[in-house]
Amino acid sequence: MTGMLRGFGMLWFGQTISFVGSALTGFVLGVWVYQSTGSATQFAIISLAAVLPGIVFAPFAGVLADRRDRRTTMLVADLAAGLVTAGVATLLWTDHLTVWHIYLATALTAVFNTAHITAFYAMMPLLVPREGLGRANGLMQMTQAGQIAAPLLAGALVGTIGLRGVILIDLCTMAVGVALLIAARLDRAATAAPAAGKQITLRQDLGYGWQLLRGKPGLFQLAVLFGGFNFLFALAGVLVQPLILSFGSAATLGVLMFAGGAGLFVGSLVMSAWGGPKRRVRGIIGFLAWGAVALFLHGMYPSAWLIAVVAPLFLFTLPILNGSVMTVIQTKVPTESLGRVVATTRMIGQSATPVAYLVAGPLADRIAEPALAPGGALAGSVGTVIGTGPGRGIAALFWLIGAAMLLVAAVAAARPRLRRLEVELADADAAADADADSEPAGGGVEEDLPEKDLPEKDLPEKGSSHHATQPA
Template sequence: MNKFGIIWAGQLVSVIGSALSAFVIGVWVYLDTGSVTQFVLIQFCAAVPGILVSPIAGVITDRWDRKRIMLAADLGAGLATAILLMLVASDALTVWPIYLTTALSSACNSFHMVAYTALVPSLVPKKHLGRVNGLMQITQGVQIAAPLVAGALLGLVGLRGVLIIDLVSMVVAVTTLAVTQLPADAIRPVPSDKAPSGFNAGLRYLRGKPGLVNLVVVFCAFNFLFAIAGGLVQPLILSFSSPATLGVLMAAGGSGLFAGSLVMAAWGGPKRRIDGVYLGLVLGGIFLVLHSLYPSPWLIAIAAPCFLFTLPLMNTTCMTLIQTKVDPAVLGRVLGAVRMLVTAATPIAFLLIGPLSDGVFEPLMADDGALAGSFGAVIGTGDGRGIALIFLVVGVLMFAVAAYAWTRPRLRNIDVEIPDAIGEPEKEPARD
């Protein structure tokens, strides 16, 4: 646990620096170009390369030294930041280097996260794995809160100063990881004759365990619905509130995510991990529906933090189940496949929400829309009420995913039907 704590602290510092620079780079692009399209392309470059390389990252994680993979990924992301810093210092920064370096950072982050997540089960006692995964969720809360700090830093030290902070944070992460000795079975697992090999080994391994397949399906569905809500919550708030109120409510939502991470770090989740999945889905559905009922900042101030509270619960329980039930020899490839499937849900959701909102739901919920007399009588009509209806539909779909999960016997009994594939980590570190 001490070794994990050192690595986790260094990685947390690095995540803070990366989140700060990502925010200010986006602000710079929008202010310099005035183009929403060019701003959105940054999000595209930050998502798609990581999705595409995830299976490759899984294969490499199972074959090479996981610590060195993490170090190489951190150095690669640091190189991307250093290139941007040099361009800023020479007053030569344009949008195209930003797209390229963002794509490089995305690919490096995918390698880093697959290796990091595969490393953890061999590093910490199995009984603490849920708590450790809860701690790892804190990074997402930090990323949401980063814009509050980044906005102030941009005015104080400028873009160059924020990039320097990011580089320093990367040095901290690399240093703490490099000096920490890790057990041999953690950095490079023992190959297993029973584990499938090849590029698609992760998917083939999952297909052989129906309970895990159902878990991944539910995990992907949750992330897809979560992405729809995350992409539309700001337009929903702005339909009845000011930008200043939006900032306050986004900070409140981030506090829910942070609180959920702390709770999971202290609790670790229920003894039957699958019960945490059911709980996350049901609570998520309830709080999504609450978003839709009335155009009130006070309602969002309650519903948004509570909904974001469910993200660490779902992520922690799902990831702990995968880590404990998958053979360590193929864990990297399974995690790579899962990461590809789960993260792919986000850009798909973002592609859908614009046409669904502007072309379908908003016209239906206009004052004279087709649904004004039915759903409009419950949640209101006019600007933003189409988005509210999407929240209502997504909340109901979340209940449907929970019902699906409950009707799958292999998933319902996954805690006992699939034996744990990991034991306790070595107590004495080997030279690495």
């Protein structure tokens, strides 16, 4: 067991180093696009290219994670991402780099990263004891915190070693990640494709994670809750910078973004040391309410000191929420189905992000800001509390986002299947399920049926409060 934990540690460290290097390159390439074009729209397309391809590819990543050796999947994804970065470096060195190259490279990297992270999450229950999954997921969230901090480092590096130097650092960090992935001593059973050889069509395979979640109402509601939270989080993430700039300078923005990142990092440390709440679903709902209050407070007053307190308080909750959701999924889903379910859950969660990106700007510019301008429609009501003028419409949106998140938490608390998920749905035994046949007889997957029409093995037995753990 110690060897397996050491193997997880090597994989996690290599992934973290590599992902931070990729974040450095992503940041400086975005700056390059903006400086080359002067277009905020073309700059924004990079964010879309970094999200959408991963969402579209997620079902395929889930199939790969369950049907192919997981270490091999991660290795191929890392090498492919390295080739993309090397291609960008070559174009840059030969003065042939253009904006569309950046879009393509960003999209391809998003696809390869999705394949890597899905396989890693699916392999974790076989590398880490079940009681340690919460702490392991805390470490995974620390990787995300490192990526958010990368722009600070990238800004300093660009001024000293330039864009070419940053890309070279990225290539070096990728090499470290690949080397550690190859060197890690992992049991063959932990990396082997658990669902290889199952007779099932590609179409059924791609929809398998969705069908399994639909057959387990508590898990499906958890995935939808995850998606709702991500939508509100993305809205706040888009709007917080213009909110700060409405009353502060660019230097103030940098300091406050660093403070928020510190909250995220501390939350990751706490999650990795604590492992999350014992009753995870209740903890998720509680931290949602905490985050809602913190978001609401963003709009109270145009003060850098206020944001310096409430932004870290909000971002502190993020690693605990994300880590707890992933731990529940890993605990309740058999390992041979885990890649597809993880991919589907992440797809549901991330699909809300592009929508938030698209609606946040028009909502602020065309509705909220005019309404809270002096003499605006809400100047005599809401404006008497939070003030009027630039940024006050965005502040009002933070009130609405906070209230919506609190409503999401309340609705989640009122859903008995979600609230009792950890009691009603028994834990999946990773070791046993690796050898179990979770596919239906004949190799198919049931169509999208309501729970009452699912096979008897997926319904609770009479007199029992537990569901069977085999997938629908």
